[in-house]
Amino acid sequence: MFANWTFGxxxxxxxxxxxxTLLVIVAVAYYSTQTLIENADWRSHTHQVRNDLAALxxxxxxxxxxxxxxxxxxxxxxxxxxxxxxxxxPRIFNEVQSLTSDNSRQQERFAELKPLIDSKLAExxxxxxxxxxxxxxxxxxxxxxxSGKTSMDQMRVIFADADKDESALLETRNNAAHxxxxxxxxxxxxxxxxxxxxxxxxxxxxxxxxxxxISTAVSQVQSSSAELQAAANQQATGIKEQATSMTxxxxxxxxxLATARQIAExxxxxxxxxxxxxxxxxxxxxxxxxxxxxxxxxxxxxxMIVNHMLALGKKSQEIGSVLDIVSELAEQTNILSINxxxxxxxxxxxxxxFAVVADEIRKLADRVADSAKEIRTLIDDVRASVNTTxxxxxxxxxxxxxxxxxxxxxxxxxxxxARLVATTTEAARxxxxxxxxxxxxxxxxxxxxxxxxxxxxxxxxxxGQTLQTASxxxxxxxxxxxxxxxA
Amino acid sequence: xxxxDFHISEQAVELRRAFDxxxxxxxxxxxxxxEDFLSIHVGGEPxxxxxxEIAGLFVDKKVTELPTRVAELRGVAAFRGAMVPVYDLAPLxxxxxxxxxxxxxxxxxxxxxxxxxxxxxxxxxxxxxxASRPExxxxxxxRQIVRADGGIRSIIHLPSVIAAIRxxxxxxxxxxxx
Numbered sequence: 083m084f085a086n087w088t089f090g091x092x093x094x095x096x097x098x099x100x101x102x103t104l105l106v107i108v109a110v111a112y113y114s115t116q117t118l119i120e121n122a123d124w125r126s127h128t129h130q131v132r133n134d135l136a137a138l139x140x141x142x143x144x145x146x147x148x149x150x151x152x153x154x155x156x157x158x159x160x161x162x163x164x165x166x167x168x169x170x171x172p173r174i175f176n177e178v179q180s181l182t183s184d185n186s187r188q189q190e191r192f193a194e195l196k197p198l199i200d201s202k203l204a205e206x207x208x209x210x211x212x213x214x215x216x217x218x219x220x221x222x223x224x225x226x227x228x229s230g231k232t233s234m235d236q237m238r239v240i241f242a243d244a245d246k247d248e249s250a251l252l253e254t255r256n257n258a259a260h261x262x263x264x265x266x267x268x269x270x271x272x273x274x275x276x277x278x279x280x281x282x283x284x285x286x287x288x289x290x291x292x293x294x295x296i297s298t299a300v301s302q303v304q305s306s307s308a309e310l311q312a313a314a315n316q317q318a319t320g321i322k323e324q325a326t327s328m329t330x331x332x333x334x335x336x337x338x339l340a341t342a343r344q345i346a347e348x349x350x351x352x353x354x355x356x357x358x359x360x361x362x363x364x365x366x367x368x369x370x371x372x373x374x375x376x377x378x379x380x381x382x383x384x385x386m387i388v389n390h391m392l393a394l395g396k397k398s399q400e401i402g403s404v405l406d407i408v409s410e411l412a413e414q415t416n417i418l419s420i421n422x423x424x425x426x427x428x429x430x431x432x433x434x435x436f437a438v439v440a441d442e443i444r445k446l447a448d449r450v451a452d453s454a455k456e457i458r459t460l461i462d463d464v465r466a467s468v469n470t471t472x473x474x475x476x477x478x479x480x481x482x483x484x485x486x487x488x489x490x491x492x493x494x495x496x497x498x499x500a501r502l503v504a505t506t507t508e509a510a511r512x513x514x515x516x517x518x519x520x521x522x523x524x525x526x527x528x529x530x531x532x533x534x535x536x537x538x539x540x541x542x543x544x545x546g547q548t549l550q551t552a553s554x555x556x557x558x559x560x561x562x563x564x565x566x567x568x569a
Numbered sequence: 570x571x572x573x574d575f576h577i578s579e580q581a582v583e584l585r586r587a588f589d590x591x592x593x594x595x596x597x598x599x600x601x602x603x604e605d606f607l608s609i610h611v612g613g614e615p616x617x618x619x620x621x622e623i624a625g626l627f628v629d630k631k632v633t634e635l636p637t638r639v640a641e642l643r644g645v646a647a648f649r650g651a652m653v654p655v656y657d658l659a660p661l662x663x664x665x666x667x668x669x670x671x672x673x674x675x676x677x678x679x680x681x682x683x684x685x686x687x688x689x690x691x692x693x694x695x696x697x698x699x700a701s702r703p704e705x706x707x708x709x710x711x712r713q714i715v716r717a718d719g720g721i722r723s724i725i726h727l728p729s730v731i732a733a734i735r736x737x738x739x740x741x742x743x744x745x746x747x
Contacts, residue, residue: 413628420626420691423605424677427621442591444691446584453580 089292096284103280107273114266121259127181128252131188132245134178139241141167141174142202146234149206153213153221164206171199185251188244195240202233297566304559311552318545321538328535335528342521349514356507363500370496374489381482388475395468402461405454412451419444602696606715608689608722609672612664615689615722617715622727623674625649626688630673639737640666643684648675655682661730662710679731692717699724
C-alpha cells in the first residue's frame, strides 16, 4: 500500500497522523482544562459569594458596633464604621445578589434578608438620632429592646443558611474541579504516552520505509557513481586519445595544406603545359592532314602498281601456257626424233642420212626443251617475283590503307587531344581554383581542429572534474549508505 | 625489254645457228664408234636402254587394265595399230610397282611394251665407256654398265627382260609369236 508513496506523501501522512493524534489529545486536554478552569471560576465565584456574605454580615455588625459606641459615648468618631457600613452594605448586597442570580434559593433568602437589613439600619438610625437629639437615656430603651437582637438573629440564620448552601456548592464544585483535573492529567499523561508511542511507531515506520528505499536509492547512486566514475575514466582516456588524434590530424592537415599548395602550383604548371600542348596539337593536326593527303596519293599510286603487277602476272601466266605448249612440242619432237632415229637405224644404210637429220632434230628438240625449261624457270621466277611484288604491294596497299586509316585516327586523335587538352586546361584551372579553395577550407579546418583540440583539453579538465565529482559522489553515497544503514 | 628477254632471243638465234651448222659440220668429222641409249629412271634409280633394242618411245598412252594374276602386267595399249601388252619395268627389275608410268618403250624383238617412271633423254656414249658387270650371269637383266657424266648407269638387257616375261606367261607367249 505504501510502496508507491513518495517521501513527501509518507512524511505528510506520518506527521499528519501524529499531528491528528496530538490534536485529539490537545482537544481533549483543552476540554479538560477548560472544564477545570470553569470549575475553578465557579469555586472562586462561590468563595466570592461566601466572602460577600461574610462581609455583608460584618458590615452589619460594624454598623451595630458603631451605633452602640456612639450611643454609649456620644462621640461621633464611633459612627465611622456605621457610616462606612451604610455605603458598603447596599453595594455588597447588590453584588452578592447579582452573584447568586442563578440560584433561586439564595435569591429567596436575599429577598427575605433585604427587609431585615433595612429594618436593622432603620433601627440603628433611629437610635443614633435619639442619642444625638435626646441623649443617652432616650436611646437606651430602644437599644435594650429585643427587636434589634431578633432581627440580627434572623439575619445570622439567613446568612448561615446561605453560607451553608454556598459551602455545599463549593464542595460540589471542588469535586467537579478534581474530576476535571484528573481527566486533564489522564488525558495529558496517557494521551502524551499514546502520542509518544504513535510518533515512535511513525518514526520507526518512516525510518524503516525511507531507510530501505533510500538505501536502495543510495546503492543505485553508488552504483551509478561508480559507473559514472568508470565512464569519466573512459571519457578521460578517450579525450586524451582524441587530443592525441587531434594533434596528429593537425599535423596531417598542415601537411595536407602544403600538399594542396603544391597541387595548386602543379595545376598551374599543368594548365600552362596544356596550353602549349593545345598549340602543338593544332599544329600536329594540320601536319597530319597534309600527311593524310600524301598517303591518299601514295595509295592511288600503289593501286596502280598493283594493277600493273597483276597484269604482268597474268601475262606471265599466259607466257607460261605458251611455254607449256613449246615444252610439249619439244618433248613430242624429241620423241619423234628418237623414234625416227630408231626407224633410221632399222633402215640400215638407207636411213643413215635420215638418222643424222633425226639426230639433229632430237638435239634441237633437246636444246629447245632445255631453253623451255630455262624460260620456264625464268617465267616462274618472274611470276614468283610478280606474286611477291603483288603480295608486297597488296601488303603495302593494306599498310597504306591502315596508315591512311591510322592517319585519320591520328587526325581524330589530334582533334580529340586538342579537345581533351582544352578540357584538361579547364580542369587544371578548376583544380587550381578548387585546390586554393581547398587550402582555404583546410586552413579553416585546421583552425577548427585547433579549437576542437582546445575543447578536448577543456573537456579533459572537465572530465577530471567530473571524475573528482564522481569520486566524491561515490564517497558521499558510501557515507550516506553507512548513515542510512546505521540508522 | 629486260636482260632475260635479250638472253632468250640470243639463245633462239644460237639454236638456229647450231642447227644449221650441224649439217655443215657433218661432212668434216669422221663419226666415232658410239652407241645410242635412252636414259630412264626406274624405281628412282638411273638406267639406260639400248636404242637398238627398242622399237619406239611413247608417252601418255592410254593403258586399258586387264584382270590378270601377273603383277607386272599393267594392261594393253595400242601401238601403231596393234594391241600390245604393257608391263611395268620396276617389278621386273626388283622394285616395287610404280605409281605413275607415263613413259613406255616397245621392245624391238617382241610385241611387248615396258613402262617406266621417267625419261631423261637420248644419249650417245662411246663404246669405250661401256663395260660388263663382272658378277653378272645370263639370267641378270643388268649385264653391262656405262660411265657417263661422272657417274655409272646400268644398261638394262631387254632380251632377258622379255625372256623373263615369257617365262611368267609361257603358254600365252608362243601364241602371240605365231
